[in-house]
Amino acid sequence: MSVSVQRRRGAVVARIVGDMDLSTADEIRTLLDREIDLGCRHLVLNLGRVSFIDSSGLGVILGRYRRLAAMGGRLVLVGVGDRLLPVLDLSGVLNLLPVRQSESEVVRGG
Amino acid sequence: MVAENYLRMEMTSNPDAVGMGRLAVAHFAGSLGFSMAEIEELKVAVSEAVTNAVVHGYPEAIGIIRINLTELEGGLSVEVVDEGVGIADIRRAREPNYSQDPERMGLGFVFMESFTDQLQVQSEPARGTRVLMVKMREEQEKEEAQ
Numbered sequence: 001m002s003v004s005v006q007r008r009r010g011a012v013v014a015r016i017v018g019d020m021d022l023s024t025a026d027e028i029r030t031l032l033d034r035e036i037d038l039g040c041r042h043l044v045l046n047l048g049r050v051s052f053i054d055s056s057g058l059g060v061i062l063g064r065y066r067r068l069a070a071m072g073g074r075l076v077l078v079g080v081g082d083r084l085l086p087v088l089d090l091s092g093v094l095n096l097l098p099v100r101q102s103e104s105e106v107v108r109g110g
Numbered sequence: 111m112v113a114e115n116y117l118r119m120e121m122t123s124n125p126d127a128v129g130m131g132r133l134a135v136a137h138f139a140g141s142l143g144f145s146m147a148e149i150e151e152l153k154v155a156v157s158e159a160v161t162n163a164v165v166h167g168y169p170e171a172i173g174i175i176r177i178n179l180t181e182l183e184g185g186l187s188v189e190v191v192d193e194g195v196g197i198a199d200i201r202r203a204r205e206p207n208y209s210q211d212p213e214r215m216g217l218g219f220v221f222m223e224s225f226t227d228q229l230q231v232q233s234e235p236a237r238g239t240r241v242l243m244v245k246m247r248e249e250q251e252k253e254e255a256q
Contacts, residue, residue, distance in 0.1 A: 021157055022128045022157075022161045022164060022165065023125035023126050023129055025213075029213070052132070052157070054154050054157040054158055054161065054221065055158060055161070055217045055218050055221060056128075056157075058217070063213045083150060086150070086151070086154075
């Protein structure tokens with residue numbers, strides 16, 4: 001698993017590659033929390049190269065969403081493909097978080 | 111007599127056990143002709159069962175987790191067994207959002223139930239937990255419905 005972070009027009013774009021499960025959740029959480037601690041209030045999570053997600057991975061997303069929402073910030077998901085859709089759908093996360101097609105769409109218009 | 115087709119695994123309860131369980135069920139189900147979509151569902155179900163064993167079964171120590179995969183006629187069964195602290199109230203534990211941890215969604219059993227055809231949970235405090243899931247191949251279900 002790896003995460004690359006890029007700052008684009010006031011937003012932080014985090015691209016996650018690999019599995020989001022119990023073995024990687026802590027590392028991803030720590031990295032994203034560091035961005036929030038540094039002042040990020042608009043977080044874009046690109047899941048386009050996430051190969052697997054379960055409730056541990058969803059917990060990381062939901063936890064960051066709650067943190068940001070409490071600060072008046074926002075979290076947007078990008079790259080939700082067919083593989084992740086059943087889990088995200090069943091969890092209700094898709095009703096809670098905005099999902100966009102591309103990073104550019106989010107950073108440009110939101 | 112033809113031997114039962116099965117795969118037995120025993121591993122320590124570290125977080126990497128979750129991925130190993132997934133890998134095993136993906137290969138086993140693939141060899142039995144499950145579709146890619148069904149295999150993805152099985153991977154989530156196994157991931158949740160093993161995660162529960164690691165996080166809740168052995169909260170303070172490393173223990174043993176056993177995974178038993180067995181071919182059934184038209185499907186497979188997955189058994190995830192730990193000898194950890196057990197679950198005091200299984201019915202409550204199976205409810206969505208049962209988890210007290212804000213970082214956990216309490217959806218483990220919801221996923222296991224939704225992505226398999228049958229889920230049984232047996233547990234005894236201080237003795238451990240046994241989760242049994244059965245999943246049938248979709249084409250098998252269609253044939254039976256005809």
